[in-house]
Amino acid sequence: MSTIVIADNHALMRYSIKRLLEQNGHTVVAETGNGQETLYMANKLEPNLLILELELPEMHGLDVISLLTLGKCSSKILALTAYDAENYLIRCLKAGASGFVSKTAELSEIQSAVKALLRGKYYFPHVTQRMAQAIKHTYLSHTPKPIKLTRRETDILELLAKGYNNQEIAKLLMISHKTASAYKLRLFHKFNTSHLLGMIDAARRGGHIAGSLTVL
Template structure:
């Protein structure tokens, strides 16, 4: 029986490219989802072997999807395929329970290798991410946190998601529509981010994003 895979991305061309790679490698794509809410419902219904998930999707962001799937009894593997090419995002995904992380800027052969590894029961992350996980675990009670536990470690997964969307230039209304949040809630997150990061304005937030290799608009 072929491994069964669900693709989750709100860009049809990306879904098509991923599907071509998977079918070429002998996998069965059982569904494509364009929102996080659809993904959760589809995975619960089909229980595929693997979900290939973008972080920046509407109606439940990627972190929320991981949380909901991991809180269920479903044993589906989760491989992140996203444009959020930052070790901070990869590290958070590892902590949240994802099995692998690939950037969309990588060659499609990287995705092919990641799928093969994850379906075989292995994790697929940049070595730097796994090294930092080990380093932080050892150092947590002995010395000040490493660079990974710097200012961004103060943020929750949802705050990190909002932060990434803000520095990409999205308005509060656009972020609210993407994450299914009210305009007021997004404003609250923005204030909380500025307080936690000691950033008085969006210019300073953008500087922090650049310092941590989080893409800005």
Template sequence: MSRVLIVDDHPVIRLAVKLLLNQLSHEIVAESDNGVEAVQVARDLRPDLVILDIDIPKLDGLEVIKRLKAIDLSMRILILTSHSANQFAMRCLSAGALGFVTKGEKLDELEYAIKAVLNGYQHIPRELTISVQAYKPETEEDKIEKLSNREMAVLRLIAKGMTNKEIGDDLMLSNKTISTYKSRLMEKLEAETTLDLAEFAKRNKLD
């Protein structure tokens, strides 16, 4: 039995999903109708699976995926949405979701998706199977391989908690140059802050 969080702003959809989960003997730890609350509940309760709609208020589904992955990489996410698979499935998978089901599908399709995702398998719409079979999400190792030697050096020093001036002195570069390297690192590693860069480096034992 797995612990599940349902996130959808339509009560009827939440009810249908809840009934299916009860039939499958899963524990529903909470329900939410908006993205901000969903992230907080997920942080507090740490469910095994989050069944998430994309079009939800306060914080959209794609941003929720990003924040949930930052909280706990083992938390599995299954998208259940009315949006087109052609336009959103790959985007959601790239963001970190493990499965994608459209609301127009029958409930047994959702049941199959839940089982697949909980077992660590990717579940995608049938019409996208061929194209996604060749798709491999970029890993953190892939991102590291794309860094230049100088970018790696700057990243390692950031992880040590050094300031721009200290890094510049160490590498004999100007503050402006170090700032440029930081901007490149944030873009390549999809980081928003210097702290994100430091955590990335430590997570991959680059410090």
């Protein structure tokens, strides 16, 4: 019995996918409509499959995929979007997804993609298994370079993780608000994300900050 999490900000779409999956013997263990909840649920529940709409509020689906891949999440990820597959193919594979289906396709295509991913295969329209494996190997076979932070960057990262904003950080560290903002942007760049919670999650997993720190 396969366990699946559905992440889509449209309730009707979630309902349709859930009904299709349950009719085929799968168990939907959770549903969500935003990226931050998706990241939390996938890490907590570790489903066999995550069906993920890319255009999610609060955290983009590609960021969710990247962070789950960075955290060695074992779940297979099927990306959904209304955009053309060719525009997202490399980005989805590079982030760590194993499949892609357009939301304009029939529900039967989602069913085919689910079957493929649960069997350990890839599912990308008009892309052969060999092509998908070659592309994914190119991007994911190399060990990523460790992220190096300066002492000041670490200080600011820890304060961000505790819930301090730029103005409060500037006051605590006796630097200008502009400098604090610049450090924050530099940290986003180093962790390759544009979302605060995503960056903090990646920093915690990478050992840059203690696991006990929380975002307020």
